[in-house]
Amino acid sequence: MHRLQNPRRGYAWGSPTFIPRFSGERGDGTPVAEEWMGTHPLGESTAALDNGDLVPLSQVNGPLPFMLKILAADRPLSVQVHPSADIARAGFDAEQSAGIALDDPHRSYKDPNHKPEMAYALTTFDTLVGFRPTAEILRILHGLDAPLAARLAAELTEDPGFAGIVRLVEQVLSGSAKAEDIEAVVDACAAQVRRGLDVKRAYATVLEVSEHHPGDPGLVIALMLNRLTLQPGEAAFLGAGIIHAHLSGMCLEIMASSDNVLRAGLTSKPLDPTGLIECLDVGMSRLARVTPTLFGTSTDVFAPDVQEFALAVGQCSAGDRGGIELPMSEHRVIVCTGGAVEIVNDADERIALARGESLYAGPRDGAVRVAGLGEVAQAYLPPPDGATGTSLVDLV
Missing domain, CATH: 2.60.120.10 (Jelly Rolls)
Known part of the structure; x- marks a missing residue:
């Protein structure tokens, strides 16, 4: 057995207190978003040998097929999807051939692996994951007095189902939804919440997220996603191809050893809307506990x-x-x-x-x-x- 030392990531959405307190440390006020445990080349653990030397964990028994993370979110994460094995391999090979550096922030595929993952809640953990059913999305959109909501509702009525929902996502991400249109949707959500009217927390979720990402197209996508709250000790599986956006709380994330993420909103990181659309999987459009x-x-x-x-x-x-x-x-x-x-x-x-x-x-x-x-x-x-x-x- 080997005691581990693990690298951390200080992304802006991280919590300055959760992971330091979890580890019995005094935080310095900066966000600590993730602690990685595994052999991924972008953040490998080190293992303590019997003589006290520290070596990369992969030198002990080779690379691990999985990675374990402690994730702590004070703010919403990006709207994102992880690729299937076939898409990941093709994307990685293409970016390698193009000479894009692994640490280039505009690179989408950091490795050739797919990334199914599971979240196990350590605190109350809120997330958005998987598309709502068509009928539920239409109820949400019809309840909003905003031109963009009316237009999207009309289009989904004409083209219902998974393919129609994906086309709405494509349209929102194409730039046709201007910041003022999105703000009108947020204002309409606020009006419904003031009236005590909501559909499975859709409007309240948009208000929560808009505090951190005003005018972001991801707010409209958030309306279409299931809101799930995990209590400590509960877990949810997110297969490759399922759209999601974690909101708040601390969890263990276990996943295939990959850092491939396609983002399309609610972040300052580079976006890949085309890649996200390509990765969406109709078979994984619903969450599984x-x-x-x-x-x-x-x-x-x-x-x-x-x-x-x-x-x-x-x-x-x-x-x-x-x-x-x-x-x-x-x-x-x-x-x-x-x-x-x-x-x-x-x-x-x-x-x-x-x-x-x-x-x-x-x-x-x-x-x-x-x-x-x-x-x-x-x-x-x-x-x-x-x-x-x-x-x-x-x-x-």
Whole structure:
């Protein structure tokens, strides 16, 4: 086992307090958006060897197929989509051939991998994810006294369904919706909220987001997306091709080892509306919550139907005299999410973890047990037979 040191990202939407407090540190007032745990070349963890040396984690047992993040949002993230494997490979090869540097902010494909991901809430976590049904979008648009809303409603009435919704998104992102048109939609949302009228939090969401991104086309897209609130301990799966925009809160994000993001609003980062439209997947237009299965007596396993990752969250106490066992895997990243614990491998090697601290366990560590009073989350490569698989439940 190897204790980890992990890089952080200070994006503008990050929280100055969530991650520092989670790790028992005093923040300096600057946003801390993400902490990365894995071997992605743009933000690789370092592993502590027995002699105290620090080496890139990939030197221990090779690259990991997954990446685990702590994500902390004080402000909304961009409207975005992650590509499928085929699109990611083609996009990466094209940008490589064009000689675009990996760290170029205008580059869309940082690696050739797809990026399915799952969010596991550490605090109350709000997100927008997946298109609402056509009928619901029409109810929302018809309730707004604004020319842009009326025009979009008429077009969706003539061309309903997923393809029609995507065409509305294309139109909004084409520049035809001017800032004053969008502000009129926001004003109409405010009027409905003052009347106590809303449709599944659509209008209230636009008002919340508009405080940070006035006049942004992403506000109109936000009207069309499902609003979901995860409570601590709940998880949601976002497959490649599903449109989403996280709003606020802290979560663990586990994903295929990729940093490919196509953005189309609610951000100061470069946009790729054409790429986002290309990546949208009709089969992933609705969100799925992840229902955990029980491993042992104290561990919930969240395992969506992907090959690259699963997440096990275990709680231990004085009642577990021998500790609790976590699912076995060749590759495991374990982070303490509460209390103080001790991780023990088959060779009886022990590493103590406080909240926010993490380690890597490889195939030679065998079965890993957790003792103490606290909670841990283990990101790991699931078995190919899906023995710890879980079910997905549609949001709507």
